[in-house]
Amino acid sequence: MSVEQHPQTAPALRASDRDRDEMLVRLHTAFAEGRLSEAELDERIDLVLAALTHEELGAVAADLPREGGGAVPEGRGPAGRYQVAYKNSVARAGRWRLPERFTTVVYKGTGLLDLRAAELEGPVTTLRILAYKSSVEIIVPPGVRVETDGVGVSTEVHGVPPAGAPVVHVRGYAYKGTIEAKDRIRRA
Incomplete structure (x- = not known):
């Protein structure tokens, strides 16, 4: 079989401990802003700790604004x-x-x-x-x-x-x- 018959996809980029730590801070910030309930926070923390790739980490916070975005006015x-x-x-x-x-x-x-x-x-x-x-x-x-x-x-x-x-x-x-x-x- 040739390579053309089986296209190879790039492997998913592995997440580091630092990547997981940064995502945990992002989730706690969203919780503090009232964007997540306590149950949602607990569920997403479990997903972050189990995440192996950047794609899995990104899916955990796909519905949350990026850092500094969407803040409630003072x-x-x-x-x-x-x-x-x-x-x-x-x-x-x-x-x-x-x-x-x-x-x-x-x-x-x-x-x-x-x-x-x-x-x-x-x-x-x-x-x-x-x-x-x-x-x-x-x-x-x-x-x-x-x-x-x-x-x-x-x-x-x-x-x-x-x-x-x-x-x-x-x-x-x-x-x-x-x-x-x-x-x-x-x-x-």
Whole structure:
């Protein structure tokens, strides 16, 4: 048989661990933006971890915008429930609606949650923070009561909040890193 009778197709390009890691960050970003439900995120994470080729990875996020595309304008709708940084920085500031439960995960990077212009959805907001070899800074507005628990969590809030003040409860775990809740920004 000749080659003309059996056309050869190029083998699919194999995906690397880095390619899979980047896709996981993309999926978590889409989840944080409200584009995926928790069940969809779990299902797609399994597909990413099992993917062998770029084609299989691409199929996992075919219905999601590329990085930086399709973002919701600032101040419109909830921010989502998660914020993830993998060897990078992540920040949330300005006018935004903060759900009653919000999670920030930072791996070898930095995180900022500036709540001074945020709209709190409830009287008690719980922030779950994981900082692995990272630092996460939470800036709260005046008049908010801050409660903290966990490992590696510190607070520096001045003044006494009024009775009935909104509560920001920071539950954190910092491994070789820091989580700091404060009401003032230190200038360099």
